[in-house]
Amino acid sequence: MDAANLEQLNAARRARKAVILVTNLEHGTDRVIVEGGPVDSALSDTVAAAFRSGKSGICEIDGGRYFLNVHRPPAHIVIIGAVHISQVLAQMAALAGFDVHIIDPRTAFATPERFAGIDLTADWPADVLKDRPLDSYTAVVAVTHDPKIDDLPIAEALRKGCFYVGALGSRKTHVSRLERLKKEGLSEGELSRIKGPIGLDIGASSPAEIAVAILAQIIQSLRSRDVASPKGDKA
Amino acid sequence: MSETSFGLDPLMTAEEWMKSGRNVAIATVIETWGSAPRPVGSHLVIDDDGNFEGSVSGGCVEGAVIAEAMDVIGDGKARMLEFGVADETAWRVGLSCGGRIRVFVERLT
Numbered sequence: 001m002d003a004a005n006l007e008q009l010n011a012a013r014r015a016r017k018a019v020i021l022v023t024n025l026e027h028g029t030d031r032v033i034v035e036g037g038p039v040d041s042a043l044s045d046t047v048a049a050a051f052r053s054g055k056s057g058i059c060e061i062d063g064g065r066y067f068l069n070v071h072r073p074p075a076h077i078v079i080i081g082a083v084h085i086s087q088v089l090a091q092m093a094a095l096a097g098f099d100v101h102i103i104d105p106r107t108a109f110a111t112p113e114r115f116a117g118i119d120l121t122a123d124w125p126a127d128v129l130k131d132r133p134l135d136s137y138t139a140v141v142a143v144t145h146d147p148k149i150d151d152l153p154i155a156e157a158l159r160k161g162c163f164y165v166g167a168l169g170s171r172k173t174h175v176s177r178l179e180r181l182k183k184e185g186l187s188e189g190e191l192s193r194i195k196g197p198i199g200l201d202i203g204a205s206s207p208a209e210i211a212v213a214i215l216a217q218i219i220q221s222l223r224s225r226d227v228a229s230p231k232g233d234k235a
Numbered sequence: 236m237s238e239t240s241f242g243l244d245p246l247m248t249a250e251e252w253m254k255s256g257r258n259v260a261i262a263t264v265i266e267t268w269g270s271a272p273r274p275v276g277s278h279l280v281i282d283d284d285g286n287f288e289g290s291v292s293g294g295c296v297e298g299a300v301i302a303e304a305m306d307v308i309g310d311g312k313a314r315m316l317e318f319g320v321a322d323e324t325a326w327r328v329g330l331s332c333g334g335r336i337r338v339f340v341e342r343l344t
Contacts (some may be wrong), residue, residue: 001261001343003253010250014241025265028313028341056276058265067265067339069276074241 001030008032009071016073016137018051025058025065073137074099075163075222080125080153081144082109085168089141089211090118096215098139103128105149125153139164139218141198145173147180155181158190164221166198166214195221245278245289249343258283259343260304264291268319269334283308291338292318304340313341 005021009032012019018035022043033039039047046059046068056069077093079086082104090100101119104110110122121128134140140157142150145168154177157165167177174196181191199213200220241247245261252259262279264271272293279289279297281304291300296318303314319335 001341003343006246006250006253006343010247013246023263023339023341025315025339056274067263069263 005030005032013071013073016076016135018070018072020047020050020071021069022047023067023069025067073135075218076101076135076138077218078103078134078138078140078153078157080104080140080142080150081168082106082111082115082120082122083143084207085143085210085214086141087114088208089214090115092211092215093218094118096219098218101132103153104144106144125149125156129153129156134160134162136161136163138162139166139221141166141168141214141218143168143198145169147177151177151180151184154194155184155186158186158193164195164218165193166195166217168198169196171197243288245280248288249278249280252280252282252286253343258308260307260340261343262291262300262304262316262338262340264336265339266337267334268336271334271336273336279304281305281308292336296336296338300338300340307340307342311342311344313339315339 009019009021012032012034020033021030022033023030033047035051042061046061050068050070054070054072058065058067074097076099079089079100079102082102086102090102093100101121102110102115103121103123103125105122105124107122110120112120134157140153140162142154144150150167154165154167167174169177177196178191195217198217199210200217202209202213204210204213249259249261260281262281264273264275264277267275272295273291277289277291279287279291279300281287281301283305285301285305287297287301290297299318300316303316307314316338317335318338
């Protein structure tokens with residue numbers, strides 16, 4: 001591998017860009033293709049398909065054998081609410097390899113003491129998401145129980161095609177949430193993507209058990225989404 | 236970007252090693268058949284002291300890949316390796332899971 005290509009590849013990955021390293025298996029030469037960047041016409045269809053599917057593999061083009069290694073951004077979990085569940089979920093999610101960011105405007109909850117070592121922002125989601133927009137490689141978990149805080153990021157997550165959108169609350173509060181979001185202009189199809197009540201149904205009771213149920217559901221959504229759909233919104 | 240997702244990332248490690256002046260080989264799983272422990276695209280990176288990060292199998296064939304990687308660092312020639320239960324005559328090591336994998340080993344230059 002070419003050293004400059006390794007640096008370019010890693011820089012794109014750090015910037016959460018999808019990127020493919022193409023290696024010519026006969027000559028050992030390689031090059032980096034960043035999603036949206038220029039591609040030779042001979043490779044364009046193969047490269048586009050690889051970005052969509054996220055699958056790495058060997059392909060033969062014009063008699064040459066190439067290995068395409070596809071790197072898509074690591075999944076990211078944005079948690080709305082610096083509550084007890086979030087304290088445990090943040091630690092578990094980090095162990096499972098997710099980046100975690102917690103947002104809560106309530107400074108009594110969002111304290112560094114309660115979330116040591118966790119990326120935490122004590123501000124309103126509307127302001128935070130302007131600087132750090134959601135994307136299709138992000139899961140949003142809304143757990144404040146407060147519509148003033150939860151509703152906006154849930155709507156934003158649905159519009160941006162986040163691969164997972166979960167909201168804490170009973171069936172009853174979920175019905176009223178759906179009514180409010182419908183008034184915000186979200187379609188039935190979009191609203192049906194919200195996981196509520198949140199988490200896989202494993203009878204979770206304690207905050208840690210609920211965190212397990214949520215994390216398992218996030219992994220299920222991540223691994224079962226329709227790879228042919230760039231936003232994963234058919235999962 | 237937090238350290239979480241890239242903390243033990245072999246390609247990030249390879250870049251660090253390279254920048255600190257070490258010679259580095261990169262092994263990549265490029266094909267798998269049957270039940271393979273690590274997916275296509277997985278990396279193992281090795282330096283010239285035999286330090287390594289990442290994996291190309293669940294630990295079954297790493298030793299052999301590291302040995303080959305030392306030769307790749309030595310002569311600069313990339314190699315294609317194949318491991319699997321079907322290849323017991325060619326390789327003393329194999330994959331107990333019953334799958335087969337092909338691994339491309341190259342030097343970082």
